Amino acid sequence: MPPTVRERFRAELTAEITAAARRQLAEVGAAGLSLRAVARELGMASSALYRYFPSRDDLLTRLITDGYDALGAAAEDADDPAAPPRERWLAVCRAVRSWARAHPHEYALLYGSPVPGYAAPRDTVPAAARVAVVLGRIIGDAARSGALPESAGRERDPDLVSDETAALLGGEHPAIDDAVRLRALLAWSSVYGTISFELFGHLVGSVTDTDRYFDGAMGELAALVGL
Known part of the structure; x- marks a missing residue:
């Protein structure tokens, strides 16, 4: 209708x-x-x-949800399941960076300083997780295709990575143990850390080519998780 x-x-x-x-x-x-x-x-x-x-908080929540959804859509659009896992990872990371550079103030709302007196409600979580879902799918697909070596069969440590996060970062597979999940979580957070350093001016004077630096850093993160 x-x-x-x-x-x-x-x-x-x-x-x-x-x-x-x-x-x-x-x-x-x-x-x-x-x-x-x-x-x-x-x-x-x-x-x-x-x-x-x-209220202002209702408007902030809408802006935050819209921002996460737009960023998540950029990551999803960049992912080609037919490509090799490492290429998929790099393409998604580049798309996240491109969105952040095109929308710096919205990115700062999502990943910058907390807004005094405001706490995002739980219903923003699905939108916030969209990029992680894409990165986790790449890891999970790599594991299922045999591109990740199988782990030594260590048991889950429920106090290390939450079940919710483990499901995001590749799900259950013999090649994805808690050591892999920990590295995946580190890589996920480092994507945003690297972008934030660039966007907020902290790379000035440290690197001569931010494009090359970003690609190199994202390649290292891909290697960290076994891609």
Whole structure:
């Protein structure tokens, strides 16, 4: 059934509100995000905007979810299951970096400093995990194709990597033990750490070519997990 006029209007106005909020992120940062300022930019009464987002935290949650979804979509689009695992890994990492460079303020909202007084709700987790799902699928596919050596059969250490994270990072397979999961978790977090170092200016004076450095670093991470 096609959406009603009211539903289309609500969707369009919601998109306008979130677009204005993203512009505010670029100007004042997440901590300075203000519903009143967004309403003022759009020529709306604050009371009207509150019908769409009852609080600043609701708007932040929407921006965070949208950001994670956009980043996850970029990673998913970059993954070619027919390619060798190492090439898949590098392609996905490059796509994540490209998205971050194109959307630095949204990336900072996701992986920068916490916003004072705000805690993201659990319902942001599925969107936040989309990149990890892609990277984990690459590891799992490599294991199932015989591209990862089988482990020595060590038992799971439930206190090391959570069951939820283990499921993301390749799932259950004889070649994926807790040592592999630990390296996969390290690699996953290092992808964002490397991008953050570049995006927030910490590589200035350290490397002469950020493209070559990134590809080299992502290659080392691929090797770390056995790809």
